[in-house]
Amino acid sequence: MEKISNPTQDKIKKAANALKDGHLVAFPTETVYGLGADATNEKAVSRIYSVKGRPTDHPLIVHISSINQLEKWAIEIPEYAIKLAEEFWPGPMTLILKKSELAKNFITGGQNNVGIRVPAHPIALDLLSEFEKLGGLGIAAPSANRFGAVSPTSSTDVEEELGEYLQGSDQIMDGGQSKIGIESTIISCISEFPLILRRGAVTEEHISNKIDLYINSNNDLHNVKAPGSHSSHYSPKARVILNGPVKPGEGLIAMANFETPKDVIRLASPKTSEEFARELYSSLRLGDRHELRTIVVIIQETDGLLTAIYERLMKAAGILKI
Ligand code: TXA
Ligand code: MG
Numbered sequence: 463m464e465k466i467s468n469p470t471q472d473k474i475k476k477a478a479n480a481l482k483d484g485h486l487v488a489f490p491t492e493t494v495y496g497l498g499a500d501a502t503n504e505k506a507v508s509r510i511y512s513v514k515g516r517p518t519d520h521p522l523i524v525h526i527s528s529i530n531q532l533e534k535w536a537i538e539i540p541e542y543a544i545k546l547a548e549e550f551w552p553g554p555m556t557l558i559l560k561k562s563e564l565a566k567n568f569i570t571g572g573q574n575n576v577g578i579r580v581p582a583h584p585i586a587l588d589l590l591s592e593f594e595k596l597g598g599l600g601i602a603a604p605s606a607n608r609f610g611a612v613s614p615t616s617s618t619d620v621e622e623e624l625g626e627y628l629q630g631s632d633q634i635m636d637g638g639q640s641k642i643g644i645e646s647t648i649i650s651c652i653s654e655f656p657l658i659l660r661r662g663a664v665t666e667e668h669i670s671n672k673i674d675l676y677i678n679s680n681n682d683l684h685n686v687k688a689p690g691s692h693s694s695h696y697s698p699k700a701r702v703i704l705n706g707p708v709k710p711g712e713g714l715i716a717m718a719n720f721e722t723p724k725d726v727i728r729l730a731s732p733k734t735s736e737e738f739a740r741e742l743y744s745s746l747r748l749g750d751r752h753e754l755r756t757i758v759v760i761i762q763e764t765d766g767l768l769t770a771i772y773e774r775l776m777k778a779a780g781i782l783k784i
Contacts, residue, residue, distance in 0.1 A: 463621075463625060463628035463629065463630065463632045463633065463634060464630075464631075464632070464633045464634075465617065465621065465633070465634045465636065466633055466634065466635045466636060467617075467636045468636070469585050469588075469635045469636065469637065471588070473635075474585065474588045474589050474592055474635075475592050477489070477589055477592075477633050477635060478589055478592035478593040478595070478596055478598070479596065480631060480632070480633055481498060481499065481500050481506075481589075481593055481598065481601060482500060482593065482596045482597070482598055483631070484499075484500065484503050484505060484506040485499075485506070485629070485631040485632050485633070486498065486499050486506065486509055486510065486513065486628060486629075486632040486633075487499075487589070487632065487633045487634075487635065488606045488617070488620045488624065488628075488632075488633070488634040488635065489583075489585060489586055489589055489601075489603070489635045489637065490583050490585050490586060490617070490635060490636070490637025490638065490640065491525075491581035491582075491583045491586045491603075491640065492553070492554060492581060492582045492583045492586075492640060492641045492642050493554045493581070493640060493642045493643070493644065493645050493646050493662070493663070494605045494606075494613035494614060494615055494640050494642075494643070494644070494645055494743070495605065495606040495613070495614040495615065495616070495617065495619065495620045495637075495640065496525065496581075496586075496601075496603030496604065496605060496606055497510055497513065497514065497603055497604060497605070497606035497620075497624065498525070498589075498601040498602065498603040499601070499602050499603070500593075500598060500601070500602075501522070501524045501565075501569055501599065501600040501601060501602035502564065502566075502598075502599055502600070504566065504568045507522065507568050507569060507602050508568065510522065510602065510603075510604060512627070513624055513627040513628060514604060514607070514608055514609050514624075515608050515609045516604065516609040517609070518568075518571065519571040519572060520571055520604075521569065521570045521571035521573055521575075521576070521577060522569050522571075522577070522602040522603070522604050523556050523577040523578070523579050523602070523603060523604065523646075524565065524569060524576060524577065524578050524579075524600040524601070524602055525578075525579055525580070525581055525586065525590060525600060525601045525602075525603050526578060526579075526580055526590065526599075526600050527580065527587060527590035527591045527594055528551070528552075528580055529544075529547045529548065529551055529580065531594070531599070531600065532547065532559075532578060533562075534562065534564055534599055534600070535559075535561065535562055535564055535565050535576055535578055535599075535600060536557075536559035536560060536561060536562055536565075536576060536578060537559075537560050537561070537562050538559075538560045539559055539560075539651070540651055540654075542651065542655075542656060542673070543557055543559060543651035543656070545673050546649065546651070546656070546669070546673065547580075549672050549673060550664050550668075550669075551579075551580035551582075552580040552581055552582035552587060553580070553581075553582045553663075553664060554582070554642050554645075554646040554647060554662050554663040554664055555579065555646055555647045555648075555649065555662070555664040556577045556578065556579040556646045556647070556648045556649070557577070557578050557579070557649055557651050558575045558576070558577050558648060558649065558650040558651060558652060558659065559575060559576060559578060559651050559652065560574060560575060560576075560652055561573075561574055561575055561576035562576075564599065569602055575650070575652055577648065578600075579646055583637060583641075584637075585635060585637040586637075589601070589635070605645060606619075606620045606623060606624055607619075607620075607623045607624070608623055608624070610695055610697055611623065611696075611697065611698075612696055612697065612698050612743045612746050612747060612778075613644075613645055613696070613743055614743070615639060615640040615643050615740075615743050615744050616636075616638070616639050616640070616744065617634050617635065617636035617637070619743075619744070619747060620634050621634055622747075639740070639744075640740070641740065642662075642663045642736075642739055642740065643739045643740035643741065643742060643743060643744075644662060644663065644739045644742065644743070644770060644771060644774060645660065645662060646660075646662045646663075646664075647660060647661060647662030647663065647664040647665070647770070648660040648662070649669075656669075660773075661766070661769055661770035661773050662770050663739065663767060663770070665765070665766025665767060665769075665770070666766060667765075667766050668766070695774075695777040695778070696774045696775075696777050696778045697777075697778045697780075698746040698747065698749060698750045698757065698778065699750045700713065700746070700749045700750055700754045700755055700756055700757045701755060701756045701757070701779075702746075702756075702757050702758075702759060702775060702778040702779040702780075703756060703757070703758045703759070703779060704758075704759055704761070704772075704775055704776065704779050704781065705758075705759070705760055705761065706758055707758075708723055708726050708758040708760075709726075709756075710723075710724065710725035710726060711725060711726075711727075711754075711755075712726055712727070712754065712755075712756040712757065712758055713726075713727045713728075713729045713748075713749040713752065713754040713756065713757035713758065714726045714727065714728050714729060714757070714758050714759075714760070715729050715730045715741075715742070715745050715746075715757065715758070715759045715760070716730075716731070716759070716760035716761070717731070717732060717733070717738070717760070717761075718731040718732065718733045720760050727749075727752060727754060729745040729746075729748050729749050729757065730742070730744075730745035730748075735764075735765050735767040735768045735771075736767065738761070738767070738768065738771055739767055739770070739771055742771055742774075746778070759775055761775065
């Protein structure tokens with residue numbers, strides 16, 4: 463595996479070529495790092511699954527360079543989905559749409575729908591456009607972590623997670639610390655109204671501020687598999703406790719105004735919800751590096767982003783299993 467620490471245009475071109483040749487390239491996005499492969503190359507995509515240790519019925523998000531590529535991958539796109547794409551792409555939002563012929567079962571996990579996203583990170587966007595210049599149509603990329611583990615928010619995290627599973631011609635591109643720090647909002651757009659399947663930095667509030675939409679909370683209409691349907695999703699090795707009392711020797715993640723009790727290991731003190739999201743995964747990893755057995759997270763759901771964080775922590779704590 464080659465680590466690209468300063469991705470110049472030349473190096474980005476080389477990475478695009480590696481993808482075209484069927485190798486894997488981990489790359490930065492504004493949410494978390496992704497593990498990319500040519501989304502039309504079955505063999506390359508199957509390596510994503512083995513490197514991650516992920517079951518093959520879990521679909522992958524296809525990343526494209528702009529809304530112009532959308533109709534290659536999706537059909538019968540509802541008007542509201544176009545509005546969402548125009549408003550929030552490039553950005554931390556994935557749309558689930560009825561798939562085109564191009565989106566094969568090895569991408570969709572056998573479902574009739576495909577997840578599409580235009581990421582808002584200059585390196586990711588450059589990589590996508592260089593890849594398209596070579597005739598590429600999209601880059602399939604899940605978060606670049608082992609299945610069930612915490613998503614990586616730096617290239618060092620990716621190397622720690624996947625380094626031993628990657629091969630000689632695979633690459634890890636560095637693009638600094640992920641700005642948002644939690645995965646994209648996933649919105650199912652296969653029914654008359656949209657449905658949020660995974661909360662993220664594009665919140666219900668953002669959507670309804672911009673676009674006159676009814677956000678459906680009933681999954682029945684959509685009949686899609688909810689993401690992260692696994693009890694140990696987003697989990698560090700340490701046990702995660704939500705809003706519980708914190709004891710000496712345990713790790714603590716809480717807003718800055720929460721005081722650290724004696725002999726507790728403070729892992730993060732964010733001042734805002736944005737900082738909370740940005741620091742969450744790296745501080746969980748820090749807890750693991752300290753070999754802590756328990757990490758207590760104190761969090762109130764006072765806005766949409768904190769709700770998105772809360773949802774992930776519920777899964778990390780094994781409370782929410784959907
Ligand atoms: O921010 C993100 O979304 C990152 C960056 C790299 O783009 N990607 C990411 O991918 O988080 P992943 O695979 O770790 O999580 C995507 C989730 C999975 O749980 C998957 O089951 C769900 O999205 N998903 C993907 N395609 C889907 C589909 N067609 N229908 C329902 N769920 C889908
Ligand atoms: Mg993931």
